[in-house]
Amino acid sequence: MKKTIKILTAAILAVSFGSLVHAQSATISANATVVSEIAVARVADLNFGTLVTGQIKTIFYDGSVFVSTGSALGSANRGEFTVAAAAGSDVRLSFNLPTNLAGPGASTLPIDFAWEDVSPFGSVTSNNVLVVGQEGDQTQIFNPPLGPISVYDSSFPTFEAIAGTNSVRVFIGAQVDATGVSAGSYTGTITLSATYN
Numbered sequence: 001m002k003k004t005i006k007i008l009t010a011a012i013l014a015v016s017f018g019s020l021v022h023a024q025s026a027t028i029s030a031n032a033t034v035v036s037e038i039a040v041a042r043v044a045d046l047n048f049g050t051l052v053t054g055q056i057k058t059i060f061y062d063g064s065v066f067v068s069t070g071s072a073l074g075s076a077n078r079g080e081f082t083v084a085a086a087a088g089s090d091v092r093l094s095f096n097l098p099t100n101l102a103g104p105g106a107s108t109l110p111i112d113f114a115w116e117d118v119s120p121f122g123s124v125t126s127n128n129v130l131v132v133g134q135e136g137d138q139t140q141i142f143n144p145p146l147g148p149i150s151v152y153d154s155s156f157p158t159f160e161a162i163a164g165t166n167s168v169r170v171f172i173g174a175q176v177d178a179t180g181v182s183a184g185s186y187t188g189t190i191t192l193s194a195t196y197n
Contacts, residue, residue: 035085035086035089035196036084036085036086036166038083038084038085038091038194038195038196039082039083039084039085039165039167040081040082040083040084040192040193040194041081041082041084041162042080042081043080043081043082043169044077044078044079044080045077045079046059046077046078046079046172046173046174046190047059047075047076047077048076048176049072049073049074049075049076050073050074051067051073051176051178052069052070052073052178053178053179053180053181053183054069054178054179054180055067055068055069055070055178056068056175056176056177056178056179057072057076057175057176057178058173058174058175059076059077059078059173059174059175060078060173061078061171061172061173062078062171062173063077063078063171063173078171078172078173079171079172079173079190080169080170080171080172081169081170081172081192082161082162082167082168082169082170083167083168083170083192083194084161084162084165084166084167085156085166085167085194085196086156086166087156087157087158087166088155088156088158089155089156089196090155090156090196090197091156091194091195091196091197092194092195092196092197093170093192093193093194094192094193094194094195095113095190095191095192095193096189096190096191096193097113097190098111098188098189098190099111099112100188101176101186101187101188102186102187102188103181103182103184103185103186104182104184104185105182107181107182107184107186108181108186109176109177109178109181109186110176110177111174111175111176111188112174112175112176112177113172113174113175156168170192172190
């Protein structure tokens with residue numbers, strides 16, 4: 001009986017040691033990429049200046065101004081933001097745009113961020129009102145009402161709109177129609193949000 005126990009014990013030990021001899025292992029690495037936080041800043045308000053009742057006034061993304069009748073009164077300028085993010089990253093811009101500017105009492109001034117011009121020959125030109133890039137390097141034009149947009153085909157460019165940062169300038173224009181609108185001051189809010197995808 002003692003002999004049988006010794007043989008059984010020896011067999012168990014042999015099996016145990018055999019398992020240890022054939023043990024395998026592998027490793028994986030833990031990786032992470034840290035990018036700088038996105039920063040969005042206001043540079044300039046979209047300012048239409050003064051309109052006469054009945055005028056339609058347009059500010060283009062390049063800063064040029066057009067009025068339907070009469071003269072362009074007061075100073076006017078395109079809106080501008082800056083967006084700083086990691087170079088080459090996938091950045092999405094989205095806009096919260098008003099459809100009207102609020103005035104005195106319940107008065108409103110319609111504002112349009114995508115309008116169409118009809119030429120005397122009947123052709124229609126769609127006006128885009130947003131450009132992303134450096135001044136002098138405006139290579140991408142978008143139409144905000146179409147919804148969120150990826151900047152530069154999902155590859156944030158290498159610019160320095162803000163010194164010492166990787167950043168771009170975002171210019172925005174629009175059109176207001178003062179036909180039948182009461183005299184007074186009108187205002188609204190344009191919000192630009194930027195996120196990593």
